[in-house]
Amino acid sequence: MTKLKTYKEIPIGGLIEKAGSSVEFKTGDWKAFKPVWDKEKCIHCMICPVLCPEDCIPVIKGKDPKRKETDFDYCKGCGICAKVCPVKCIKMIEEGSEGDSSD
Amino acid sequence: MIPVTKSKTHALTGAQAVAHAMKQINPDVVSVFPITPQTEIMMQFSQFHADGLVETEIVRVESEHSSMSCCVGASAAGARAMTATSSAGLALMWEILGVASGLRLPIVMPIVNRALSAPINIHGDHSDAMGARDQGWLQIFSENAQEAYENTLLAVRLAEHKDVLLPVMVCQDGFITSHCVQNLNLFEDNVVKKFVGDYNPKKALLNTDDPVTYGPLQLQDYYFETQKQRADAILNSKKIYLELGKELSKVTGNNYPLFEEYKLKDADAVIVVMSSTAGNTKVVVDKLRKEGKKVGLLKPRLFRPFPYAEFGKALVGKKYVAVLDRAENYGANAPLFGEVKNALFDSVVCDENKNVPKLKSYIFGLGGRNIFESEIEDLFNLLLTGKFDETKVGYIGLRGEQK
Amino acid sequence: MKEIFEIRIHGRGGQGAKTAAQFIVEAALSKGKHIQSFPEYGPERAGAPMKAFARISDVEIRTYAPVVNPDVVIVIDHTLLDSVDVTEGLNDDGVLLVNSPLSSEEIRKKTKFNGKCMTVDATRIAIDAVGRNLPNTPMIGALIKATNCISMDDIEESINHKFLKKIGEEKTKATINAVKKAYEEVK
Structure with a gap:
């Protein structure tokens, strides 16, 4: 649990004084469903990293870019990646269900 | 009262007096939307602008809601922003008035007080300012053109003071003083400019070296704390008002009591x-x-x-x-x-x-x-x-x- | 003696009563006086009866109330005499100035005013001088003759200041000449 600050400790007017501070805000525990990515089946078409609203599918840049495992610290489980995958290599499963091997 | 600095007496209306103050303040951004009886301020200020006497960016907006929104954006961006309004215009701004004070933006807005509808009426009473009295803005009321002029100068310093950072309304009576030709001592540009000074915002949206976010969401966790800050700031502003008033006295020879x-x-x-x-x-x-x-x-x-x-x-x-x-x-x-x-x-x-x-x-x-x-x-x-x-x-x- | 010299001008919307009041006080300002001028803002309809006020004083003017007890009443449009009580609050030691081809005796009879009353045909003077029915400035000439509350030189200066750029030298000069003519003709 983070300790909330008092009114004397926060910037005035709700100002966020530091850029990129949303990194500190881990939204990964919001999800009810999580994507399971089949690495073997993936053709690395780069559709899912571009369309991910949380920008949480990391990519190894280069001439022949490759996606990596979803960053579950930020993934909200929206399912867009599964929906847009042309080879259906991403499946959405219930968090903590049988097929969930992440824990 | 003998003015401490040189001044020249002119025959001007209360609205023109405020426009002269704005000329000397030379704000970065002024949003303009006409409404009787405020319009005379902006007519005169636009004349100064057309004559090249101010460097202000004038933004002609499509409503007072937009006018205040424009000031909020400009002020958050780091500009010294002003507008002016009356009556229904102030009422239409209501939503954004709270945004301006909530974001702690030092906007200065001359108000030419006018009755609110209905029935429709264009003349002077205080219904408009009183309807906006608890929106976190400071409100200074002026008896005559001279006070409206000097209060406007004071308001800029007051709003921008680091311990205040709140918007300020400078009120005068619609038509009764805004359209009454009266004696007005205008102080020299250089002394006024020296008093008003430059605006150096601590945090500005357009400062890319120090990026910030204005206006984020605050829910049950922080909204309350932020309101307490605003409440404290407006209470503290009384002291700053008196301090700055003493400083302005040295320029004008007039007093600025509560x-x-x-x-x-x-x-x-x-x-x-x-x-x-x-x-x-x-x-x-x-x-x-x-x-x-x-x-x-x-x-x-x-x-x-x-x-x-x-x-x-x-x-x-x-x-x-x-x-x-x-x-x-x-x-x-x-x-x-x-x-x-x-x-x-x-x-x-x-x-x-x-x-x-x-x-x-x-x-x-x-x-x-x-x-x-x-x-x-x-x-x-x-x-x-x-x-x-x-x-x-x-x-x-x-x-x-x-x- | 009142501390503040007060003038009330009766006219119709668009006849320049407000401008006349402003010229008068601007002229007084150049003599270092405290001044004030304002119209009674009503619905602002052209042709509707309206009033404008001017105050001149050696002491600071604080009131913003309309002039109730004028020292001088100027009537720019004599047809108002039938519909407006122009002498309201005007004491017998005051002055009534009317733009009218009628004589002051006739006006006095009509208004039942016992004080100093003078008339001048300012409409004719204006039409002769500037070709338009603008009797407001000639009435200032009548005011100067009747009261001396401001000087002709100062009025000339404020008219020049206001009009020279706007309407050019010729028309400005004609306007000033109309003021002077009214000064001579008023009686």
């Missing part, structure tokens, strides 16, 4: 009234003093934050006090009267002798109805008799009503 006390000290009967009507009242006070009657005036200048303790101190021990509001407050005490009553309650609680004046609320001048010196004189004479019903609201100049 309220003006006119022959108040030994007065038995006191009228409390803001803006131009304080002028009419001074004439009557002088006349009655010559007749040996102990009458006086208390004219509020800083209405938000309201200086309760100082008011209480000034009025406790007086025999009779009439508070004159140029606005109705439907279903509640009239705005100024309510504050004076609060102030007296506080001071009476602290005052062992409990010398609480007999206090009565009066409404006058709605929709720009004239108030004549004879009416004020009658009121003073009535107060001095002590024979009035303080439990009922009195009306001045209203047909069918007894004082």
Whole structure:
């Protein structure tokens, strides 16, 4: 649990004084469903990293870019990646269900 | 008063006086939308702009809601931003007024007070400013063109002060002073510019070296804390107002008290009234003093934050006090009267002798109805008799009503 | 003697009563006086009866109330005499100035005013001089003759200041000549 600050400790007017501070805000525990990515089946078409609203599918840049495992610290489980995958290599499963091997 | 610095007297209206202040302030951004009787300010300011006398970016917006939004954006971006409005224009801004003060943006907005609809009316009363009195803005009321001019200069420094950082309204009476040609001492550009200074915002959206976010979401976790900061800031601004007022005095030779006390000290009967009507009242006070009657005036200048303790101190021990509001407050005490009553309650609680004046609320001048010196004189004479019903609201100049 | 010299001008919307009041006080300002001028803003309809006020004083002017007891009443449009009580609050030691081809005796009879009353045909003077029915400035000439509350030189200066750029030298000069003509003709 983070300790909330008092009114004397926060910037005035709700100002966020530091850029990129949303990194500190881990939204990964919001999800009810999580994507399971089949690495073997993936053709690395780069559709899912571009369309991910949380920008949480990391990519190894280069001439022949490759996606990596979803960053579950930020993934909200929206399912867009599964929906847009042309080879259906991403499946959405219930968090903590049988097929969930992440824990 | 002898001005400390050189000034030149001109024959100008109250609205033109404010436009001259804006010329000397030379804001970075001014958003413009016309509404009677404010329009004269922006007409004059636009003339200065067209003549190349200001470097301001004028933004012609499509409503007052947009006008205030423009100021919010410009101010957050790091610009010194101003606009002006009246009546329905101020009412339409209402939503964004709270955004401006909530984001702690030092916007200065001259208000030419005008009645609110309905029925539609273009003339001077305080309904508009009173409707916006609790939006976290400072409010300064001006008796005449000279005060409107000087208060506008003071407002810029006050708003931008690091311990304030809140928007400020500078009010004057619609038509009565805004369109009245009167003597106005304009101080030299260089002394005014030196007093006003440059605006150096600590955090600006357009400063890419130090990126910030204005206006994020705050829910149950932080919203409350942020409101407490705003509440504290506006209370603290009273002190800064007085400090900066002393500094401006060195330029103008005039004083900037929380309220003006006119022959108040030994007065038995006191009228409390803001803006131009304080002028009419001074004439009557002088006349009655010559007749040996102990009458006086208390004219509020800083209405938000309201200086309760100082008011209480000034009025406790007086025999009779009439508070004159140029606005109705439907279903509640009239705005100024309510504050004076609060102030007296506080001071009476602290005052062992409990010398609480007999206090009565009066409404006058709605929709720009004239108030004549004879009416004020009658009121003073009535107060001095002590024979009035303080439990009922009195009306001045209203047909069918007894004082 | 009142501390503040007060003038009330009766006209119709669009006849320049407000401008006349402003010229008068601007002229007084150049003599270092305290001044004030304002119209009674009503619905602002062209042709509707309206009033404008001017105050001149050696002491600070604080009141913003309309002029109730004028020292001078100027009537720019004599047809108002039938519909407006122009002498309201005007004491017998005051002055009534009317733009009218009628004589002051006739006006006095009509208004039942017992004080100093003078008339001048300012409409004719204006039409002769500038070709338009603008009797407001000639009436200032009548005011100077009747009261001396401001000087002709100062009025010339404020008219020049206001009009020279706007309407050019010729028309400005004609306007000033109309003021002077009214000064001579008023009686």
